[in-house]
Amino acid sequence: MAGAGGSADAGLCIHQVTLMESCDFRQSLECLARNSVTSTAVWRAKLEEIGVGSAARLLADTGVQAVSLCAGGLLTEPGAAASRAALDDNRRWLDAAAAIGAATMVTLTGGLPQGSRDLDAARQRAKERLVGLLPHARAAGVRLALEPLHPMVCGYRSVISTLAEANDWLDEIGAGDELGIALDSYAVWWEAGLGAEIARAGARILNFHCADWLPDTGDVRLDRGMPGDGLIDNRGIWRMVKATGFAGPIEVEIFSARNWWKRDPDEVVRTVKERVAEMG
Amino acid sequence: MAGAGGSADAGLCIHQVTLMESCDFRQSLECLARNSVTSTAVWRAKLEEIGVGSAARLLADTGVQAVSLCAGGLLTEPGAAASRAALDDNRRWLDAAAAIGAATMVTLTGGLPQGSRDLDAARQRAKERLVGLLPHARAAGVRLALEPLHPMVCGYRSVISTLAEANDWLDEIGAGDELGIALDSYAVWWEAGLGAEIARAGARILNFHCADWLPDTGDVRLDRGMPGDGLIDNRGIWRMVKATGFAGPIEVEIFSARNWWKRDPDEVVRTVKERVAEMG
Numbered sequence: 001m002a003g004a005g006g007s008a009d010a011g012l013c014i015h016q017v018t019l020m021e022s023c024d025f026r027q028s029l030e031c032l033a034r035n036s037v038t039s040t041a042v043w044r045a046k047l048e049e050i051g052v053g054s055a056a057r058l059l060a061d062t063g064v065q066a067v068s069l070c071a072g073g074l075l076t077e078p079g080a081a082a083s084r085a086a087l088d089d090n091r092r093w094l095d096a097a098a099a100i101g102a103a104t105m106v107t108l109t110g111g112l113p114q115g116s117r118d119l120d121a122a123r124q125r126a127k128e129r130l131v132g133l134l135p136h137a138r139a140a141g142v143r144l145a146l147e148p149l150h151p152m153v154c155g156y157r158s159v160i161s162t163l164a165e166a167n168d169w170l171d172e173i174g175a176g177d178e179l180g181i182a183l184d185s186y187a188v189w190w191e192a193g194l195g196a197e198i199a200r201a202g203a204r205i206l207n208f209h210c211a212d213w214l215p216d217t218g219d220v221r222l223d224r225g226m227p228g229d230g231l232i233d234n235r236g237i238w239r240m241v242k243a244t245g246f247a248g249p250i251e252v253e254i255f256s257a258r259n260w261w262k263r264d265p266d267e268v269v270r271t272v273k274e275r276v277a278e279m280g
Numbered sequence: 281m282a283g284a285g286g287s288a289d290a291g292l293c294i295h296q297v298t299l300m301e302s303c304d305f306r307q308s309l310e311c312l313a314r315n316s317v318t319s320t321a322v323w324r325a326k327l328e329e330i331g332v333g334s335a336a337r338l339l340a341d342t343g344v345q346a347v348s349l350c351a352g353g354l355l356t357e358p359g360a361a362a363s364r365a366a367l368d369d370n371r372r373w374l375d376a377a378a379a380i381g382a383a384t385m386v387t388l389t390g391g392l393p394q395g396s397r398d399l400d401a402a403r404q405r406a407k408e409r410l411v412g413l414l415p416h417a418r419a420a421g422v423r424l425a426l427e428p429l430h431p432m433v434c435g436y437r438s439v440i441s442t443l444a445e446a447n448d449w450l451d452e453i454g455a456g457d458e459l460g461i462a463l464d465s466y467a468v469w470w471e472a473g474l475g476a477e478i479a480r481a482g483a484r485i486l487n488f489h490c491a492d493w494l495p496d497t498g499d500v501r502l503d504r505g506m507p508g509d510g511l512i513d514n515r516g517i518w519r520m521v522k523a524t525g526f527a528g529p530i531e532v533e534i535f536s537a538r539n540w541w542k543r544d545p546d547e548v549v550r551t552v553k554e555r556v557a558e559m560g
Contacts, residue, residue: 112511117511117512117513117516118513119470119513150431150432151430151431151441151470151471152430152431152432152497152500154469154493154511155493155510159470160472161431161470161471161472162472164472165472189399189434190399190431190439191431191441192403192440192441192445192448213434213435215436217432217500218500220432220497220498220500230435231392231397231434231435232397233399236397
């Protein structure tokens with residue numbers, strides 16, 4: 001199984017989604033490569049546009065490594081048929097992750113099913129199905145990186161919202177190396193006891209995602225800021241993550257429909273590099 | 281000290297802020313009164329427009345009871361001068377709350393000070409100053425209702441975001457009746473273990489605020505939904521609150537710049553009454 005980290009000089013990863021509207025799959029890799037960024041997280045929608053074979057070739061050609069596939073999971077729809085479909089989809093996505101050389105698949109629980117207000121039931125379904133994915137993840141050699149998301153997307157995308165919950169789930173599931181955590185500073189910066197939960201997560205942390213919270217955030221999903229432009233103590237959180245022994249890169253993942261997605265991708269990548277250099 | 285509840289038929293309270301843009305102070309009370317809603321929470325900005333004396337007279341004239349004054353606190357600015365100013369402001373607001381007959385003052389910690397990313401320091405300051413307010417609250421006969429807000433306003437308005445944190449603070453502070461909790465379904469509906477935290481809060485719950493989370497929420501502060509229009513299991517949360525022995529009303533507090541604030545206030549109040557009747 002590939003490590004979640006990368007070579008010593010691969011301290012920076014920029015997710016494809018950070019260049020979501022300015023680049024297609026190929027353009028995003030070429031932009032990263034010409035700016036000496038050798039690591040990305042592949043966005044599933046972009047992968048599906050060109051197919052796994054082409055994606056793998058483009059990654060090889062540009063010398064950009066896929067750290068992760070983002071995102072799988074989405075495990076909360078009720079019913080046996082929905083469960084089978086979700087598990088089938090995820091097995092396919094895990095195979096795709098393996099085919100592009102990604103060490104992890106970022107895994108979201110999914111939100112509330114249409115018309116439902118029952119969070120506990122959705123959580124229970126997601127947890128059981130996550131367990132159901134473990135054998136295939138193990139076989140594919142791709143680790144599931146469970147990612148709690150910000151409570152403001154609880155209904156939409158993730159029924160778990162804290163690192164504490166992710167840690168609780170992993171304690172309860174008791175899986176091996178095939179299950180870990182993707183920690184996103186944007187999702188959990190507000191969490192009480194975050195430092196203790198990062199220490200508790202320890203080697204479970206497979207991916208560290210980073211963005212900033214803008215003081216005038218205008219959208220619950222697509223208005224993330226560039227590290228340094230907002231309220232999140234990304235340096236402090238990164239220090240705590242490194243203290244666990246984490247050897248992977250800082251992964252910058254910026255959903256920014258009003259700003260960064262509209263800008264020249266080379267400018268975006270240069271800015272990310274400057275800001276991450278300041279994170280120490 | 282006045283109870284936080286109200287008479288047996290006062291099961292509904294509508295916050296002035298629910299009619300924020302359609303009514304001034306007087307108009308909001310008149311609208312509530314003509315729709316047989318006899319309880320409100322007074323909004324501080326509206327109170328300051330007309331003054332405490334006029335407000336008290338209008339409440340008496342319309343027969344509408346002020347359950348709370350919303351909101352005090354805002355205790356996170358660093359420095360001795362800021363601390364003195366915050367405590368002075370809050371003592372004044374507590375006196376105002378007493379003068380209008382409000383049993384509680386909803387108390388927010390405040391957000392991150394300008395230019396700061398240090399949540400723990402802000403939390404510490406807020407906690408210490410909250411303790412500093414207790415004697416005046418006791419003397420004024422007004423209870424401080426500490427309200428955690430949704431994590432999406434962590435930077436802006438409250439550095440605590442969960443009922444668990446509010447419970448932890450109250451355990452730590454060990455105050456008497458003068459300190460309790462305002463629980464807002466909109467703020468904490470996503471919280472893991474919410475039921476257990478409501479039971480743990482028990483008689484500490486002084487106010488129960490209610491709104492709904494719209495699936496297409498378009499603003500981090502001013503796009504709350506009418507109970508029933510969104511994803512929150514308000515019936516379930518209300519059932520858990522009542523199970524603690526809570527005898528106060530459901531307080532509907534809807535910040536809705538794009539919808540309810542633009543509507544005819546009588547229509548808004550009638551809709552609230554219908555929806556709350558469905559909450560059981």
